[in-house]
Amino acid sequence: MDVVYVEPAVPLFGLGRSGPHPSRVRQVDGLLVVSPRMLPRGRRSGLSLLTALWTAAVVRWVCRSEPAPSVLVTAAHPLTVRALRPWRTELLLKDDYVAGAGLINVPARRVERHRRALLGLVDVVSVVSPVLARAAASMGARTPAHVIPPGCEPGAHSADPAALLADVSAPRAVFIGMVSDRIDVELLGAVCAAGVTVCVVGRQQTTFSSSDSWAPHLRSGRIKLLGEQPPAVVAGLLRASDVGLLPYVASAFNDASFPLKLLEYLAAGLPVVSTDLPAVQWLDAPHVHVVRSADDVGEALRAALDGSSSPGTSRRLEQFVAAHTWRVRAQAHLALLAASGSDG
Incomplete structure (x- = not known):
């Protein structure tokens, strides 16, 4: 057919x-x-x-x-x-x-x-x-x-992101996507406050209405805007990161979505820290740490970073994503x- x-x-x-x-x-x-x-x-x-x-x-x-x-x-x-x-x-x-x-x-x-x-x-x-x-x-x-x-595409071709990450200190969390009113700026601020650098791979929407609360995090140097990147560079950035982020606000649109980046993070062997999206609960993937407010971020990051350094994490995620290609x-x-x- x-x-x-x-x-x-x-x-x-x-x-x-x-x-x-x-x-x-x-x-x-x-x-x-x-x-x-x-x-x-x-x-x-x-x-x-x-x-x-x-x-x-x-x-x-x-x-x-x-x-x-x-x-x-x-x-x-x-x-x-x-x-x-x-x-x-x-x-x-x-x-x-x-x-x-x-x-x-x-x-x-x-x-x-x-x-x-x-x-x-x-x-x-x-x-x-x-x-x-x-x-x-x-x-x-x-x-x-x-x-x-x-x-997702496990084992996707990747390019060396060393030049992009030259001034980005570890540990690193990565967010792939547009900076828009869909994201939870307070949650990203909590990630920065925990001493983790956030790499944003994407552009800022012109209608983004939270610029005032976003700007201090940029000035602190804890959020790095890397802009839109080719797929091979994105794959390299994921492999050079420690945690993937899904920092979405509660809304009808977000609740109905299934962020493509969730499986991309997992395919790269990354633990994930995510807000409580129905799709995340439905997928029920290993090494995904759900937070319901910014107060939960510190504990979730510690658990994710512990998992990131464990050899068993990559093996378990590789087995999981094989059914989701x-x-x-x-x-x-x-x-x-x-x-x-x-x-x-």
């Missing part, structure tokens, strides 16, 4: 995404991945219909030699799914963009309307967290949602689509 994974369309001329665009069509772990292009501002209400039809046309052209492929989408206009009928379709929900509509500056009602329409059209629904499974059911999904979280995830999606075809 051929399966095509349709990524969200990205603008032409290099807008909307940092770094180089991926190839328009490529093979990844048994899936045919299609990366459509769209006009700038192609998600605006007037152009979104054109983008939807163009996306469907691109997918049909790519699959012109395959009479009935299955299609996996993560973010699509309902018109795209209708235009791909009668092919089998799976919707993968990776975030609760109804709860997070303000983060992407899109009206929540529009996001909810599209989400409900998609849930009523597709043959299979998969989600990255149990919270999203409940949300899909409440929005009228016609089939039960299957929880398939993100994956991207290849395992791809096989799970293939199995779901195959089952939906046999049922139909």
Whole structure:
């Protein structure tokens, strides 16, 4: 069975995404991945219909030699799914963009309307967290949602990060991601107060509203902003760190998410200190230390650092992440689509 994974369309001329665009069509772990292009501002209400039809046309052209492929989408206009009928379709929900509509500056009602329409059209629904499974059911999904979280790539190629870490003292905690209103600045401050240097691999969002409380930590030198880095450098930074951080505030959007960095940390052999996210509890991974307030950070860091220096930690994490690779995830999606075809 051929399966095509349709990524969200990205603008032409290099807008909307940092770094180089991926190839328009490529093979990844048994899936045919299609990366459509769209006009700038192609998600605006007037152009979104054109983008939807163009996306469907691109997918049909790519699959012109395959009479009935299955299609996996993560973010699509309902018109795209209708235009791909009668092919089998799976919707993968990776975030609760109804709860997070303000983060992407899109009206929540529009996001909810599209989400409900998609849930009523597709043959299979998969989600990255149990919270999203409940949300899909409440929005009228016609089939039960299957929880398939993100994956990881153990043993990913890494580059030497020595130049970036020349003035970064140990022990080191690492946070991969954007500095935004999703993160708990107080928790990061507690990490710094415990004598641990925090390496932030990512950029600061222009709308970040906690700059006043963030600035003193930068001035102290305990938080190092390393900016966005290529994947090989990120892998090297993880291997040169002692603890991975998931410092998220409590919110409906964060509760529904499954941070990709969680499995990336574990695949690099890092213990993790995390706020109490439902996805973290669901994964139930070893060497993940959950904190419910900044007061818990010191004890959690001590336990994580003790684990980081233990040879048994790497072995146990290696065994755990073997069941959570991207290849395992791809096989799970293939199995779901195959089952939906046999049922139909």
